[in-house]
Amino acid sequence: MMNTMSQKKLSNALSLYLDDALEDREKSELETYLASHSEAKQELEELRAIRNHLLLKPRLKRNDWFWTSLSHRLERTAEEQKNVFPFRRKFLPLAVPLSVTFAVMIGVGIFLQRDSLFKFYSEKKQQVQNVYESGVIQGKILPLFTNLSKDQVLQFALFGTLPLDAHEQTALRIDESKNSGYRIEIAKNKKGSASAVTASEFYSALNMTPSQHQVVDSILGSAKEKIQSSVLVGENNSLAIHTELVNFNKVMMSNIAATLQPGQRVRFKKYLEARGAPFTFVANVAPPVAPQKIYSAINNVPMSNKYLVLTPDTICFSEIAFNMDSVRRNLEQALSSLSAIRARTNAIVQQFGERDFSPPSGGGRFNIQSGTDYFAVELQKNLGDFPQMPMYYKIVPRTSLVNGPDSTFSINLKQDSVMMRLFRNGIPLPPNALRSQQTDKIGTSNNQKRHSIDLDSVIQEMAKPKTGERRYRNPYEL
Amino acid sequence: MNDSTKTSRQMISAVPQSGIHENAEVSGERRDDDVLITLFQSGDERAFRILVERYQERIRNLIYSILNRSDVVDDLAQEIFIRVYQALPKFRFESSFYTWLYRIAVNKVRDEMRRKKAKKFLSLQKLMDDADTELTMKMAVQPEDHAMDEVIGKALDSLPEKFRLPVVLKDVDGLSYEEIAEVLECEVGTVKSRLSRARAQLRKILKPMLE
Numbered sequence: 001m002m003n004t005m006s007q008k009k010l011s012n013a014l015s016l017y018l019d020d021a022l023e024d025r026e027k028s029e030l031e032t033y034l035a036s037h038s039e040a041k042q043e044l045e046e047l048r049a050i051r052n053h054l055l056l057k058p059r060l061k062r063n064d065w066f067w068t069s070l071s072h073r074l075e076r077t078a079e080e081q082k083n084v085f086p087f088r089r090k091f092l093p094l095a096v097p098l099s100v101t102f103a104v105m106i107g108v109g110i111f112l113q114r115d116s117l118f119k120f121y122s123e124k125k126q127q128v129q130n131v132y133e134s135g136v137i138q139g140k141i142l143p144l145f146t147n148l149s150k151d152q153v154l155q156f157a158l159f160g161t162l163p164l165d166a167h168e169q170t171a172l173r174i175d176e177s178k179n180s181g182y183r184i185e186i187a188k189n190k191k192g193s194a195s196a197v198t199a200s201e202f203y204s205a206l207n208m209t210p211s212q213h214q215v216v217d218s219i220l221g222s223a224k225e226k227i228q229s230s231v232l233v234g235e236n237n238s239l240a241i242h243t244e245l246v247n248f249n250k251v252m253m254s255n256i257a258a259t260l261q262p263g264q265r266v267r268f269k270k271y272l273e274a275r276g277a278p279f280t281f282v283a284n285v286a287p288p289v290a291p292q293k294i295y296s297a298i299n300n301v302p303m304s305n306k307y308l309v310l311t312p313d314t315i316c317f318s319e320i321a322f323n324m325d326s327v328r329r330n331l332e333q334a335l336s337s338l339s340a341i342r343a344r345t346n347a348i349v350q351q352f353g354e355r356d357f358s359p360p361s362g363g364g365r366f367n368i369q370s371g372t373d374y375f376a377v378e379l380q381k382n383l384g385d386f387p388q389m390p391m392y393y394k395i396v397p398r399t400s401l402v403n404g405p406d407s408t409f410s411i412n413l414k415q416d417s418v419m420m421r422l423f424r425n426g427i428p429l430p431p432n433a434l435r436s437q438q439t440d441k442i443g444t445s446n447n448q449k450r451h452s453i454d455l456d457s458v459i460q461e462m463a464k465p466k467t468g469e470r471r472y473r474n475p476y477e478l
Numbered sequence: 479m480n481d482s483t484k485t486s487r488q489m490i491s492a493v494p495q496s497g498i499h500e501n502a503e504v505s506g507e508r509r510d511d512d513v514l515i516t517l518f519q520s521g522d523e524r525a526f527r528i529l530v531e532r533y534q535e536r537i538r539n540l541i542y543s544i545l546n547r548s549d550v551v552d553d554l555a556q557e558i559f560i561r562v563y564q565a566l567p568k569f570r571f572e573s574s575f576y577t578w579l580y581r582i583a584v585n586k587v588r589d590e591m592r593r594k595k596a597k598k599f600l601s602l603q604k605l606m607d608d609a610d611t612e613l614t615m616k617m618a619v620q621p622e623d624h625a626m627d628e629v630i631g632k633a634l635d636s637l638p639e640k641f642r643l644p645v646v647l648k649d650v651d652g653l654s655y656e657e658i659a660e661v662l663e664c665e666v667g668t669v670k671s672r673l674s675r676a677r678a679q680l681r682k683i684l685k686p687m688l689e
Contacts, residue, residue: 014674
């Protein structure tokens with residue numbers, strides 16, 4: 001039996017005693033000790049009181065929504081932990097160091113090869129830079145058609161041709177295939193392919209009144225301005241053709257037809273047919289459109305800045321914004337060398353005509369055809385970005401001026417293709433990038449009859465007096 | 479058995495959720511736990527809900543007893559059960575489910591205590607928040623008593639973590655020394671020693687109230 005016990009030993013014993021964890025002998029000894037030591041007994045009672053308070057410590061009220069909240073969190077956690085890696089998540093600890101190692105190896109490789117890589121990159125960058133610098137229209141821009149006469153503009157409206165030289169030996173031609181698309185051709189004039197017309201002869205043939213002369217003159221004058229800004233020549237032997245040019249002659253023809261009386265329209269159709277014009281229109285007996293409407297239509301047509309740019313090295317669509325006043329100033333300075341500009345254009349034609357095109361890969365929005373004395377660009381009809389020019393009469397292709405070979409070598413180009421530019425600079429393309437195809441040219445004999453109209457029956461129908469109705473008579477008709 | 483021991487045993491029995499006892503009911507519960515876990519591991523997720531509903535209140539009260547805060551109880555309890563849900567497929571039945579669950583819960587609460595401690599040092603804002611927290615606790619906590627409970631709670635709160643945990647597990651939750659050792663991952667002797675020292679400290683703190 002112990003007389004005294006250290007505080008630490010007593011505390012341990014009392015704690016175990018409270019928990020009924022003492023051996024019987026230890027318990028008996030402690031109880032004897034407690035009987036003779038009131039302070040120890042007091043301590044035991046205090047410890048017991050504390051423990052009883054802890055045992056009876058009030059509980060939280062049951063949370064009946066615990067599972068509901070937990071199940072929502074479990075769903076959210078499952079969503080968050082969905083595997084976003086291309087391997088099982090358990091491999092993540094392995095994947096991270098492997099990725100880091102791989103990245104470090106690449107980094108070291110780049111560092112070791114930095115000189116050659118830098119050289120390679122610089123060379124390629126320079127090549128691309130050179131191509132871009134030489135691949136766009138450069139220097140002073142001049143309009144190719146500087147001084148078109150009224151007759152020449154009318155010629156363009158009726159036949160889609162614009163002479164490129166004083167002797168009219170080379171011409172720019174606009175044509176349209178019903179299915180294939182539009183065609184812009186620069187070629188030597190084919191003898192007899194299109195009749196030369198004059199405005200006075202045209203007015204006379206259609207019996208136009210002075211007021212009609214005035215309206216048609218306005219149409220031709222406005223068209224002259226637009227044509228002037230539609231075909232541009234750069235100092236680097238580049239040629240920029242406004243993509244809307246392919247549509248513009250038809251707009252002119254439509255407006256001219258709208259000016260005419262019904263009987264004059266029939267004559268107009270016969271006039272076009274007699275001269276082998278490539279376009280015709282669907283005639284009707286509607287009265288002439290008011291001149292104010294026609295003036296408004298020809299002057300308020302918005303035009304985009306989209307041009308087809310042709311250089312010896314590059315063919316691409318490009319947005320060209322220029323100040324026409326500045327171009328005109330250039331023109332005044334260059335008038336003395338106008339013949340030189342046209343000679344340059346002829347050189348472009350020759351360069352393109354003689355170039356042995358090899359076709360890069362991929363379908364594109366335009367094709368190029370070339371022969372010994374011509375080259376042509378065919379634009380797909382789905383260019384889709386022509387402004388909505390008002391056309392009172394639907395102008396449709398009737399015949400084609402182009403009478404080239406039955407089939408030509410064709411190049412399909414992607415718009416503004418860098419690959420094309422690199423190719424032109426002699427950088428080899430991968431072997432499978434080259435593909436050749438044979439295409440039927442627009443304007444072969446197969447297309448000759450595609451939009452023919454029986455004009456005689458139309459005239460007879462119009463001339464026939466109808467029951468209960470006065471025959472319409474054109475007051476200007478002789 | 480002496481009277482004092484009898485009293486404590488009766489008290490334990492009087493607290494319905496206060497512990498895991500070596501009796502037929504508890505043994506049956508343990509067997510049920512094993513069955514439920516087996517069902518869960520074989521793909522029956524409903525078994526997990528039964529386990530949660532069986533232990534959610536014990537875990538909530540364990541957290542409340544250790545932290546003496548009610549505002550974080552549900553959040554922490556949910557995190558504990560989420561961890562259980564993720565780890566349960568790998569449960570190997572090497573210990574009883576509830577000691578395993580308690581170990582997860584205690585570790586989570588320890589993390590919270592350390593985080594809180596760090597925040598205490600870092601945040602001056604806490605000084606202003608304390609008043610609000612106290613008010614929130616008074617509104618949210620449901621203890622039916624009162625001054626003594628509050629004092630005991632604060633006294634427990636003042637104990638170091640290593641002393642507080644054995645006291646709560648033993649005197650509030652009624653775990654045995656061995657179970658506490660398993661939960662706290664220490665020796666049984668360590669549990670006894672810490673429990674003794676914890677009780678002595680509590681007595682020292684609460685002495686004025688006990689006289």
